[in-house]
Amino acid sequence: MAGSKFGAVGAAIWFLAVVAAGSALGHTGDDHGGGGFSSGFMHPLLGPDHVIAMVAVGLWGVFLGAPAIWVLPIVFPLVMALGGAFGMIEVPLPAVETGIALSAVVLGLCVAFALQPPLWAAALIVGAFAIFHGYAHGTEMPVASDALSYALGFVVATGLLHLCGIAFGNLARWPVGKMAVRAAGVVIALAGGAYLSGVA
Amino acid sequence: MPQEALAHGVLKGVGDFYAGLLHPIVVPAELLAIAAMGLLVGRSGLATCRRGIPMLAAGVAVGLGLASVVTTSGTTTPLVVAALVAGAIVTADQRVPPWVAAGLAALAGTALGIDAAPEAKSHIAAVTSGVATIVGSTALATIIAALALRVEKHWQHVAAQVAGSWITAWAMLYFAYQLALLSR
Amino acid sequence: MTAALSGRSTAVRLLAALVVAILGWVVPAAAHEVRPAYLQIDQTDDSHYTVLWKTPLLSGMPLPVVLRLPDDVKHVVEPLERPLPGSILQKRVISAPAGLAGRQIAFVGLQATITDVLVRVTWLDGRQASAIVRPSQPWYLVPAEQSFWSIAWDYTALGINHILYGLDHLLFVASLMLIVRDWRVLVKTITAFTIAHSVTLALATFGLVTLPPPPVEAMIALSILLVAAEAVRMERGKVSLTITWPWVVAFGFGLLHGFGFAGAMVDLGLPQRDVPLALLFFNVGVEIGQLMFIAAILAVACSARLIFTSGRSMRIAAAYGIGAIAAFWVVERLDAIFL
Numbered sequence: 001m002a003g004s005k006f007g008a009v010g011a012a013i014w015f016l017a018v019v020a021a022g023s024a025l026g027h028t029g030d031d032h033g034g035g036g037f038s039s040g041f042m043h044p045l046l047g048p049d050h051v052i053a054m055v056a057v058g059l060w061g062v063f064l065g066a067p068a069i070w071v072l073p074i075v076f077p078l079v080m081a082l083g084g085a086f087g088m089i090e091v092p093l094p095a096v097e098t099g100i101a102l103s104a105v106v107l108g109l110c111v112a113f114a115l116q117p118p119l120w121a122a123a124l125i126v127g128a129f130a131i132f133h134g135y136a137h138g139t140e141m142p143v144a145s146d147a148l149s150y151a152l153g154f155v156v157a158t159g160l161l162h163l164c165g166i167a168f169g170n171l172a173r174w175p176v177g178k179m180a181v182r183a184a185g186v187v188i189a190l191a192g193g194a195y196l197s198g199v200a
Numbered sequence: 201m202p203q204e205a206l207a208h209g210v211l212k213g214v215g216d217f218y219a220g221l222l223h224p225i226v227v228p229a230e231l232l233a234i235a236a237m238g239l240l241v242g243r244s245g246l247a248t249c250r251r252g253i254p255m256l257a258a259g260v261a262v263g264l265g266l267a268s269v270v271t272t273s274g275t276t277t278p279l280v281v282a283a284l285v286a287g288a289i290v291t292a293d294q295r296v297p298p299w300v301a302a303g304l305a306a307l308a309g310t311a312l313g314i315d316a317a318p319e320a321k322s323h324i325a326a327v328t329s330g331v332a333t334i335v336g337s338t339a340l341a342t343i344i345a346a347l348a349l350r351v352e353k354h355w356q357h358v359a360a361q362v363a364g365s366w367i368t369a370w371a372m373l374y375f376a377y378q379l380a381l382l383s384r
Numbered sequence: 385m386t387a388a389l390s391g392r393s394t395a396v397r398l399l400a401a402l403v404v405a406i407l408g409w410v411v412p413a414a415a416h417e418v419r420p421a422y423l424q425i426d427q428t429d430d431s432h433y434t435v436l437w438k439t440p441l442l443s444g445m446p447l448p449v450v451l452r453l454p455d456d457v458k459h460v461v462e463p464l465e466r467p468l469p470g471s472i473l474q475k476r477v478i479s480a481p482a483g484l485a486g487r488q489i490a491f492v493g494l495q496a497t498i499t500d501v502l503v504r505v506t507w508l509d510g511r512q513a514s515a516i517v518r519p520s521q522p523w524y525l526v527p528a529e530q531s532f533w534s535i536a537w538d539y540t541a542l543g544i545n546h547i548l549y550g551l552d553h554l555l556f557v558a559s560l561m562l563i564v565r566d567w568r569v570l571v572k573t574i575t576a577f578t579i580a581h582s583v584t585l586a587l588a589t590f591g592l593v594t595l596p597p598p599p600v601e602a603m604i605a606l607s608i609l610l611v612a613a614e615a616v617r618m619e620r621g622k623v624s625l626t627i628t629w630p631w632v633v634a635f636g637f638g639l640l641h642g643f644g645f646a647g648a649m650v651d652l653g654l655p656q657r658d659v660p661l662a663l664l665f666f667n668v669g670v671e672i673g674q675l676m677f678i679a680a681i682l683a684v685a686c687s688a689r690l691i692f693t694s695g696r697s698m699r700i701a702a703a704y705g706i707g708a709i710a711a712f713w714v715v716e717r718l719d720a721i722f723l
Contacts, residue, residue: 138376
């Protein structure tokens with residue numbers, strides 16, 4: 001169907017145009033301001049411990065295979081948002097920074113050994129990790145910022161990092177790629193260990 | 201100078217038109233409410249699309265009209281509620297009866313119309329901008345609904361759910377933030 | 385047979401309108417003319433400028449417009465007024481430590497008049513800038529020193545802006561899209577339109593061909609009306625030149641629309657150097673804007689067709705809507721020519 005392809009291309013260009021227009025209009029912003037979006041978007045990207053752990057979730061999803069690979073990107077943002085909500089309303093949660101670093105180690109090792117635990121176990125590990133990360137972001141959320149734009153930027157950046165991990169993880173289809181992905185897991189575990197021991 | 205008059209005739213009102221057209225796209229709450237509605241009606245099937253999209257358009261028109269009668273301090277919260285409900289339904293991959301989706305679309309449209317109502321500079325400017333808002337929001341909802349309706353492959357199905365999940369997560373964060381503001 | 389006949393009669397009507405349009409422009413042009421005001425700024429050293437401000441007398445009355453320079457500008461020589469036949473010349477010397485580049489000069493009260501202001505700025509290094517300031521936008525922004533990228537970016541933005549705010553050009557493209565069904569034909573048609581208006585835009589910008597804007601504007605309105613009418617005829621199952629070879633028509637009228645773009649671009653003011661560069665990027669901007677518009681229409685149309693089935697009645701309604709607006713413009717613009 002030429003028509004539908006046509007429509008898809010049109011929609012894609014249109015979307016880009018809309019984004020362009022949005023960013024162009026953003027800085028004229030009245031109370032809706034565009035500043036919140038970029039600060040929300042940058043926030044998850046600026047913490048290396050967050051970035052590596054989020055990519056690790058994507059990588060691991062590839063090893064976990066069929067249902068996990070597409071359940072994770074759907075459920076992950078929700079659990080993360082839940083953690084964020086806990087952070088914002090200041091539900092006491094112990095040892096958040098340790099939890100984050102530990103999650104990087106555990107996730108990194110899971111990728112490095114290409115572990116394939118049952119889905120519930122994987123979900124538990126990833127879920128705990130998502131709660132810790134969301135919590136950290138929630139407590140760090142600036143009070144004065146435009147909440148809507150900030151939250152949007154935050155969710156989009158987190159999701160995109162996760163998708164990057166999945167895309168990179170697709171290299172695991174080839175034997176060499178699989179080695180690369182597992183090596184990445186080792187690096188992530190080491191980096192998490194460095195954070196955990198306070199070296200970095 | 202006739203040329204002057206001409207240039208003016210073409211340009212007059214176009215600024216208001218784009219302001220109205222892009223309003224639902226640059227304001228995050230409106231954009232996500234429309235996206236969530238589009239996904240919801242699109243995933244619920246053709247019959248729901250045919251009811252939901254006109255209901256959304258009608259809701260926006262009603263909301264724009266209401267805004268000139270009542271003054272509100274903004275309808276961000278209803279928009280986020282609508283986005284949250286629709287987003288959650290899409291994320292959970294549930295179908296709802298057409299009248300539920302259409303009713304939700306009408307509510308979201310009304311909230312959007314009130315939210316997007318222009319500050320009346322002049323009568324013509326307000327009408328131009330209002331019509332553009334109806335066109336812009338309906339067009340966006342139609343595109344998203346059509347994309348969601350055309351889901352055939354598995355990854356497209358997952359993509360729709362991921363989009364729903366992002367919208368739901370965003371709405372949750374927004375409400376947590378409001379709650380945090382209250383408790384501080 | 386009827387198609388051919390009515391095609392011919394459309395052509396005859398078009399020709400008649402053209403004749404009327406040209407007559408309309410030529411005859412009254414000399415009759416009553418509003419003379420523009422004139423502002424000349426010459427840099428004399430690093431921070432000093434001579435300012436000449438010449439305003440026309442309208443039936444003995446001075447023009448009620450006050451020149452407002454940026455706040456940090458100081459008068460070295462206070463304004464001196466000298467009456468000339470039919471106008472007043474005001475001369476002053478100013479000092480602008482921060483320079484004038486990127487600053488705004490306002491003409492307070494201009495919006496209440498029908499007078500244009502010609503502005504000319506000359507810098508020590510020989511650079512010049514000039515523009516026409518109209519009552520609808522009664523200020524002049526002194527251009528800053530322009531690099532390649534700033535020219536490229538500015539003129540691309542101007543081009544995008546111009547096409548997106550040029551409702552008449554957009555409606556012409558929209559009416560072409562009503563006739564074109566196949567994407568191959570659409571690509572051909574849009575390419576033809578683009579090539580044609582690029583050619584005339586270039587010719588007009590370099591001053592190789594000049595056409596008076598008012599009849600061009602009227603013809604542009606007529607071109608939209610004609611294509612919209614053809615779209616309705618197509619829905620009725622008729623065949624004509626426009627329907628069979630839309631790209632031919634797009635090319636022909638594209639030549640016309642290029643003159644319209646040129647008028648707009650000259651109004652916006654050309655940089656003194658790098659005119660070809662500015663022209664290129666203005667054109668690029670116009671194409672980007674045009675593609676954005678086409679993409680938006682296609683996306684909405686394809687989506688709507690998927691959900692709501694009756695494409696035909698939507699197309700007819702759109703054609704009539706576009707035609708009605710175009711017909712209004714034709715009358716308005718012909719009227720403006722005769723005034």
